[in-house]
Amino acid sequence: MKIVYKVWLDQDGKAFGDGPYVLLKRVEKTDSLHQAANQMGMSYSKAWGLIRSVEERLGFPLLDRKVGGVSGGGSSLTSEAREFMSTYDRFRKKVDVAIEKIFQQHFVPEQRKKK
Amino acid sequence: MKIVYKVWLDQDGKAFGDGPYVLLKRVEKTDSLHQAANQMGMSYSKAWGLIRSVEERLGFPLLDRKVGGVSGGGSSLTSEAREFMSTYDRFRKKVDVAIEKIFQQHFVPEQRKKK
Numbered sequence: 381m382k383i384v385y386k387v388w389l390d391q392d393g394k395a396f397g398d399g400p401y402v403l404l405k406r407v408e409k410t411d412s413l414h415q416a417a418n419q420m421g422m423s424y425s426k427a428w429g430l431i432r433s434v435e436e437r438l439g440f441p442l443l444d445r446k447v448g449g450v451s452g453g454g455s456s457l458t459s460e461a462r463e464f465m466s467t468y469d470r471f472r473k474k475v476d477v478a479i480e481k482i483f484q485q486h487f488v489p490e491q492r493k494k495k
Numbered sequence: 496m497k498i499v500y501k502v503w504l505d506q507d508g509k510a511f512g513d514g515p516y517v518l519l520k521r522v523e524k525t526d527s528l529h530q531a532a533n534q535m536g537m538s539y540s541k542a543w544g545l546i547r548s549v550e551e552r553l554g555f556p557l558l559d560r561k562v563g564g565v566s567g568g569g570s571s572l573t574s575e576a577r578e579f580m581s582t583y584d585r586f587r588k589k590v591d592v593a594i595e596k597i598f599q600q601h602f603v604p605e606q607r608k609k610k
Contacts, residue, residue: 381504381505381506381510382504382505382506383502383503383504383505384502384503384504384505384509385500385501385502385503386500386501387498387499387500387594388498388499388500389496389497389498389499389602390496390497390498390499391496391497394499395496467601467602468601470601471597471598471601471602474597474600474601475593475594475597478590478593478594478597479502479590479593479594482586482589482590482593483586485589486582486583486585486586486589487504487582487586
């Protein structure tokens, strides 16, 4: 038996969770919302809508959009986004450790824990 | 902003979570799977299927079914079910407290916490 969970931040509806986190991480790596969306098998318009909805609920911009130029533009994370991502990352890791520990305490017999 | 989550036990698929917990709590109160299902706006056959599926994944019987008699039968929780429910209840409360605490530590500004 194992434990499974989903967790998200809510601000008058789903505001932020693992989906937007992974999308933004990929934007950070690729400097492109297009490529980030592609990597997740998500249409650009869906990815863009998701970013807009998260920005609205969180109340700050996530992406700096560079239009045109030799590379045809791109996106990078705002400093607020980077700070928020870092907080979310710490939050998720703590939740993960806590839930697994509580699960072990309640549902895993002593013998199996010692293995 | 607040935190929302869903958690469940998995054993080759969803094995147990808040849905079955609430259903079994109602069986415990009413001594009837029929009434418990009714109270949750669930068909009897769906409730029965859910119980069977949980029993299969957890590996022990949940309900003692009494057939016939003056009251037309009924269901009560097995001792294994009662023990499991009690463990699950403690587990859920601990998870709730832990997640809320971690959320507060990461996302709630100091000023708001002091209010």
